[in-house]
Amino acid sequence: MMKKRLSGLSATLFGCMMCASLVLPAQVSAAEFSLVRAVPDDVFLVIANTHNPEHEFLDEYWGEVKDAFMATGVCDDAMAMLGTLIDKDQMENVNRLKDKAQKLIDGVNWDDLGSRDFVFAERFASPDIRGSNINMGPPDMVFMFRGGKAADQNYAGLVAILNGMVEEINTATKSDHLQIEQSEYKGAKIAGCNFTRTVHGAPPLTLAITQHDDVIIISLNEDLRNQSIALLAGDKSINCIADNARFKAGFSELPAAEDELVFFDMQAMLKPIQRTIDFVANQGGSNRANDHIINSVRTGEAYQVCQKAWEAYEQKDYKKGLELAQQAKTMSPEDSRVLYAVACFEALNGNKDAAIDSLDSAVKGGFYAPHHMASDPDLDSLRDMAKFQEIVGHATMKATELTKEASDIDEAGTIRLVNRLMNLPGMIDYIATTIHTEGHSVHSDSRLALVENAKDMPFYPVFGGEISKTSKADFDKYLPQETVSYEVTSAIDLNAFYKFVEDSFKIYGEQGEMAWGKWEGFQESVSFNFKKEVLSWFEGGSANVMFEDGGWVSVMNVTDAELAQKQVSRFVEFMSTQMGEMAQQNPMMGMLAMRRVPVEHDELKGFETLYMAMQPMPMAVWGVADGKLVAGSSIDAIAMCLDTAKGKHPGIDKNERVMAEALIPEKDFFSATLKDQRNMGKELQAMIGMASFVSGMMPMVIPDPEPRAIIGKIAGMIAKLSPVAGKIDFFKSTSTCTTFDGQNFWTKQVTHYVSPEERKMASTN
Template sequence: MKRIGCGGLCVLGLMFMTLPASAGSVPEQFTLGRYVPGNVWLYMHEVHNPERAFIDKEYAEVFEAFHKSGIINDVKSLVMSNIPSEEDKAKANEALSTAVKLLESVEWGRMTEKEFVYAHRMQAPMPEYVFLFRGAEGSGEKNFKGLRDIVHSIVGFATEAMKQNMPQGEGAPPMPVLEFKQIDGNDNQWTLAFPIPMPYSLDLVRDGDVIGIILGASISGEVRGLMSGKGAVPSIVDNARFREALSQVPSPENGMEFFDVKMMFENINGIVQMALSQGGPGEEIEKIRAVIGKVRGMIDFVDYVLVTHETEGVRDIGTSVCRIQAEKKDSPICKALTDRKAFDAFDKYIPADATGFSMGTGINFGLLYTTIINFIEKDVPEGAAAIAEYRAKLAEVGFDPEKDIFSWLSGEYVVIELPSSGPASPMGMGGGEFALMLRVSDAAKAKERLNTFVEKAKANLPPEAQQQVAINAATGVSAEGFHEVKIMQLAMMMPGLVPVFGVAGDWLCVASSAAAVNKCLATASGDAPSIKTNERFQKEGLTPTGPVTSVNFTDLSNMGQELGMVFGMMGMMSMAVPPGPEGKPARDMLTILTKLGPVMAKLDFFSSEASMTTFDGTTWKTKSVITYKDPKASAPAADSGASSSGKP
C-alpha cells in the first residue's frame, strides 16, 4: 500500500483545519438539537446566557407588576359574573381551582431554565410539533410528574364529558376509553392513546432534566430514538443545509432559528397533492393541480433562512442569512424583490435630529402587477374573461395602473420621523413629524401624473367638501411643484398639520408639513448635517460602509411610557360603550385593561432598535441590534446632539 508522505499529511491537516469554514458547528451549550430530526422545516433553539441577566431581571419586574395588578382576579370575577347559575359557578370555581393547582405543580421557570427548542414538521394528514426543555439540575422528575398529572386530569375531564353525552344502559354502545399510558413500560415515556385510530398524538418524554412534549406519532418515535442514541434518522445538527447556513453567520450565544423554506413548500405540496388525490381523476382536479403548481413556481424561490443571536454588553445582536434558490433567481416575483437599486448613501435625506427612520429597496410593483395579471389571464380557468372585464372597468374610469403609476414609480422608500416643528404631534404616540419618500424612475412623468391627479381631485370634490378640504400650491417648500392639503377639521385638532406632497429629484415626497420636507431636502443638498453626525446614532445605530438594501433605526426609549399611556386611557374609552346591560362586559373589560398601564410602563428598559441588510445577488444578510438602557447608568446622558430621552 502506498504510504502518505509529509506533503499529503499537510494537505489533510489543512483540509480538517478549514472544515469549520464550510460547515458551521453548533456551540456545546446547544445540546437539545441532537434530539430533533433533521427533516423539520422549522427549528428554534434558545439557551440561557448569563450575559442577559440584567434583561431577565427587567422582564421579571414586568411579570411581577402584572401579577400584582390584580388583572387575573378581575378577569375571573368578570367570567364568573356572567354565569347565571350558582351551581354552575361552584363547578367553574372548582374546575379553575383544580387547574391552578395542577399548573402550579410544575416549576415552569426551572423547567425552561437552560434550554428550549421548538420544531415543526409538515406531514400529512396532520403537522407535527416538538417542544423540548432542559431544566435546572434535578428539576426533571418533579416537573415531568406535574405534566403527567395535567394530562391525566384532562383525560379524566374528557372521559366524564363523554359519559354525559353518550347513551347509557342496556344496548348502549361501549364507552370509548381514552388512556394516558406508558410507552413500552417506560415510566419516562407516556402517550395519549385514543379509542380509535387518530391522525395525531400527544407524548411526554423525559431524559434526566430534559423534558419533551411531542405532537405527532411519527416524529415522537424519531425523537425518542435520538434521545436513546439509537436514532434511525439524522438530527438537525447533522443536516448539511443547516450547517452550511450556520457557517455564514456568527456562532449563536442566546439562540438561533432555522427556516428551511424550500422544504416547507415541498411539504405543503405533498399535503396538497394528497388532498387532491382524494378527489380522484378528473379535468377539474387537474386544472386545480395546474394552478397550484403555477402558484408554487411563482412564490417558491427562497432556499433557507437562518438567524443567530448573541449579547454584547447592553446590546442583543442578531445576524441572519436568507438565500435564494439558484435556479429560481430569475423568476418574476424573485426579480421584483432583487432587481432593485441599492442605497449608496443611506443618510442623504435623513436629518441629524431624526428620531427614527426606515429605508428599503422595496418591491417592483409594476413587475408584480403584470406577473399577477398574466398569471390570472393565462393560467386560471376563466381568468381571461375576468381580466378583460377588469380592464374594461378601468377604462370606464380612465385609469390604467401600468401607465398612470407603475410607469414612473420605482418603489424604493425612505420613512423619516422628525421632532415636532410646532405645537402639533401629527405622529400621534411619541409625537413629531414625518416624511415619506418613494423613488421614481421617471421624475418628469411622475410630476405630470401627480398634477393630473391633483386637478382631478379638485374637480371631483363635492361642493360641501370644498369648504373643508383645500388642495393648493404649497407655500414654504424649498422645492418647486409641491402641493399642500388643508383639512379644516383636522387642522383644528392638530394645529400646524398641513401635509405636503410633490416630486424632488428622484423622489416622490409626502410629509406632515413644509418644514419637515425642507429639513430633508436641506440635508440632501448638504446644507444641514445628516444622521451620521448624531452621537446617539453613532453609538446605537448601524452605519453601512457600502451599498445596502435596507437600514432602520427606531427609538424605543419612551416605549414603556407610551404603551402605559395607551392602556391608561382604556377607562376613558369605556365611556363610549353604550349604557345598559349589553355593554357592561365591554365596559368591565376596558376598565380591567386600564390596569395594564403600569405594567406596560415597566417596559422602559429599551433604548433603540437598528438593522441593516445587504444583498450579493443570491443572499440577503441582515444585522440587527436591540440596545437596552444601561442599568449601571446613574443618570441620563447629557444632551449633546442626542436628547436625554434617548432620541437622536
C-alpha cells in the same frame, strides 16, 4: 425564571393547563445547544435556546412588567365579572378548576425544567394516501427540556396536568373514553393520551409527556417524539439535523449563537404540501368523483348514540357497537351515516348478507363516498361480493354527478395556478438565524437562502433587479442630524410584479384570460391605465425620516418627476372633488373636505399643503424636488431634508446617539432601518388610555343594562393596565440592515436596551 412567569397564573382556568405546560421559555440554560442533536433532519422548524448570563437583565425587566400586571388585580376583576355572568353552581365549578389548575401547576419545578437546554421542532406528517383518498393529519411537534435534579418531579407534575385535563374532559362529556396510556420506548417512560381516539376515521392527536434521563419531552403525536428519543438513546440509524449539510451551511457564515438559534427549512415544509397538490392533480379530470354524504346530520340523539357505537369500536367491542348502531337506526332510519355504520358493524360481526343490505341502503340513502368505501378496512369481508362492486359503482356515479354540479372550475388551470403560486415560497431554501447578547444589546443575524435555480423562477425579477439595491452613498442623503428614526428601502420592480400578476391570470386558462380582460376593460371605461399612469413613473424605494416632535418626511424614488407631480395632483383633485360632493349630500362629511394651499418657499416650488376642512394643522405637504416625490408633515421638515441632501444642513453622521445605535450599511443594501423606542411605554399608555376612553363612552349608547355594566367593567380593567405599560421603559432602539447578493438575503438586527444603572437614574430623576 419560569417560576416567576407562571406564579401569576392563580386566576387561570383549567383549560389553560395545556398552554401552561407548553409555554416556550425565553431562555433555558446550557453551555451548548446539545438538544439539537436529538432532532431528526427532516423537520422544517428548529428553535433552540440556552441561558446566557448577559441576558438576565432583560428577564428581570420583564419580571417587573409581570409583577406590575399581577398587582393591577385585573385577574381578580375578570373572575368577579365572570361571576356576574354565570350562576352560583357554575362559578363554584370555575373556582374549583382554578384551584385545581394552580395546584397542578405548582407541582412542576419550572425553574429546573428550564435550567439547561431547550429545543422546539416541528414537521408535517407525510400525507396518508389510501387509494383515491388523501389525509394530512396534524403536524408532529416536540418541546424538549433538559433540566437538572428535578426531572422526576417534573415528569410526574406534567403527567398530573395531562391527567387533570383528561379527567375534566371525561367529566364534561360524561364518559371515560379518554385514557392516559403508559409505555416505554428505548429507555424513556411515556404517558400520553390520543384525544381523537373515539372519533372514527380521524388522524391521531396524541399529547404525551416523556422522560429520558434528565430530558423532558412534551410532544404532539408519536413519530417525531420516538425519533427524538432514539437520538437521545444514541441510535445512529437516524440522521440528526445538526449533521445536515444545509443546516451547517446556513450557520457557517453567521456569528455564533449564544442565546438562540432558529432554522426554518422551507423545502421540508413544502414537500408534503406539494405531494398533496400533485395527488389532487393526478386525481383530476372530467370523471373525478369527490365523496359526498347527504341526508345525514351530525346532531341529535341518533348521532350521539352512533358516536357511542364508535367508542365501542375503538374498544373492539363490535357486538356492542352493532347494538348501538341499530339503536341509532331505529331513531333515524333514513340517515345515511347511520346506515353506513350499521353496515360496518354487521361486516365486523361476520354478518355479510346483512352488511351488504345495509350498505346498499346507505348508498341509496345518500352515502355517495366511493373512495371512503374502497379504503375502509371494516368492509374488507365484502369486497369479493359482486353486489359490493355494484354498490360502489352506484356511489361513484352519484358522486360524479354531484361533483360536476358543484364545480365549474377549470381544474387543470387551477393546478397550473397553484403550482405557479407555490413557486413564491418555493424560491426560499432555508432561513438560519443566530442570536447573541453583548452588554445591553441583543444582536440577531439571519441568512435567507434562495434555491439554486431561483433566478429562473418567474417571481425573481420582482426583487432581483438592480433597482432592488440602494447605493451605500445614498443611505443618509436625506437624513438630517435631527433624525430619531429612519427607514431607507430599495424598490421592488413593480412592472415585473404587474407582469407576474397578469401572467398568473393568463396561465389559468380561458377563464383567467377573461378575468384579465375585464380588468383591462374596466380601466378603459374609467379612462385610467394603471401601467401608464402609475407604473410608468413610480419606481418604489424611499427614504422615510421621523423626528423627535413627531414630524416626518418621505422621499420616494420616481422615474419621471414631472409625470409624478401631474398624476398625484390629479389624484388629490379627484379626492377633493369626491369629498366635496359627499359633503353636499351629508353635511357631516364636510369635516373631511380637503383644502389645497400653495407653498411659498424658495426651495419648494410647486409644493402644496393639504388641510382637512378648517383644521389648522396640515395633513401633509407634498411636491416634487431633486427628481423625487416628496411628502412630509411640514414645510420646515421637508426643507431641512432637502438642505441635508445639498450639504447645507448637518447630516445624520453628526448625531452621536444615532451613529452609536444604528447599523450603518457598509455596502450597497436592500434596506436599512432605525426605530427609536424610548417612548414605547408612553405610547402604549396612550393607546390604553384611548381604548379605555372609547370603551368607557360605549355604555352611554347601550340601552341594555347588562351589557352596559359589562362594558363599563371592561373599561375599568383596561385603565388598570396603564401602569403595566409604563413599566416597559427599558427599550432604546432597534436597527436593521439587509443586503442581497443575488442568492441570499443577509439581515443584521440589534435591539438596544437601557442598562440597569441608566434605568435607575431615569427613575430617580
